[in-house]
Amino acid sequence: MTQFIVDQQLPRALALHLTERGHGATHVKDYPGGTTLRDDAIARIADDEQRFVITKDDDFRIAHLLHQTPARLLHITCGNISTRDLIALIDQHYDALSAALAAYNYIELDRAGVIVYDPT
Helix, strand or coil: CCEEEECCCCCHHHHHHHHHCCCEEEEHHHCCCHHHCCHHHHHHHHHHCCCEEEECCHHHHHHHHHHCCCCCEEEECCCCCCHHHHHHHHHHCHHHHHHHHHHCCEEEEECCEEEEECCC
């Protein structure tokens, strides 16, 4: 079971959907400070709780690549997308996404599919 924290610009429904699929998923709104949490605080929570940050925010990608924080990142790079279409995209690529999450620490998901980054 993969653990996630969903960033503020993504819907709480995504965390609920991942929970329904058997994962541990929270939304930043579930934490004290909620949507006012800074990126470094979200990354620290994710690292402390061994969660993937799910975000559309490119700042997390930069922090991960330069400082390895958050340690685990799922970067959604499909641009503007409705909640329904985002959940459908996750479901469409669920098997590939699950395999990537089990093996890699930085994954991107766009409309075409899953992209993994292997630092080795």
